[in-house]
């Protein structure tokens with residue numbers, strides 16, 4: 177007989193508790209595995225009838241929402257009144273999915289469904305496969321390398337202190353973005369969508385992960401930076417915003433990302449600009465940096 181703890185931890189409680197019942201095999205969809213309170217009630221009764229270890233039944237009952245309200249006579253009449261040992265958090269979530277848990281799972285399901293639907297350029301044979309080369313061009317426009325190389329080049333050519341200051345901060349923004357995105361990708365480790373073809377231009381090792389989209393963070397960060405530091409005519413300002421939006425959308429259309437990767441990427445990029453603006457480097461607060469650069 178499996179130990180009570182193992183039988184509870186090893187799989188969703190509803191499945192383990194009813195393995196002695198006759199309605200379907202353990203783990204079958206018929207068992208649900210969802211751990212509803214009605215199911216718990218039945219499983220406790222059947223454990224009594226079939227002589228399942230009472231300690232095991234107590235453990236299950238202790239997790240029942242009915243038992244927690246102290247109104248379940250069978251659980252109260254167990255051989256020992258000692259409080260059962262606490263169960264791992266993940267089991268409790270299985271039995272009592274919180275509103276937040278349900279909302280998150282629903283959001284995730286919608287995200288996956290929508291991302292798959294929007295991934296119309298994911299392959300050459302996809303419905304919008306002919307637009308794929310254009311999307312890949314957009315991809316390069318938001319890649320880190322052209323932005324870094326361009327900024328360094330302009331920094332070398334700049335002959336004014338004001339220009340150097342803006343470019344130095346642009347460089348700081350790009351590096352901060354690379355660092356934060358790599359850090360979050362490495363922590364979250366969300367796989368790219370299954371329909372993605374990994375044929376991207378120069379990637380880092382963390383780029384096998386998709387959350388958040390580095391292109392989306394860069395799009396939001398760069399467009400905010402440009403709009404705040406370059407004097408541009410209105411049509412050009414609209415174009416910058418449009419570029420950022422289409423770049424984000426193209427990530428999902430190419431099948432590189434799910435919608436939430438891009439949405440969070442936009443949010444993160446927006447916030448990154450606020451950090452850059454807050455820590456704005458100038459000859460006053462970072463004289464060493466500017467002196468070093470002027471000696472190049």
Ligand SMILES: CC(C)=CCC/C(C)=C/COP(=O)(O)O
Nearest residue numbers: 320321378379383388389390391
């Ligand atoms: C190699 C350098 C300097 C940057 C990598 C840029 C890159 C490939 C980011 C991944 O973007 P997504 O997360 O949007 O796919």
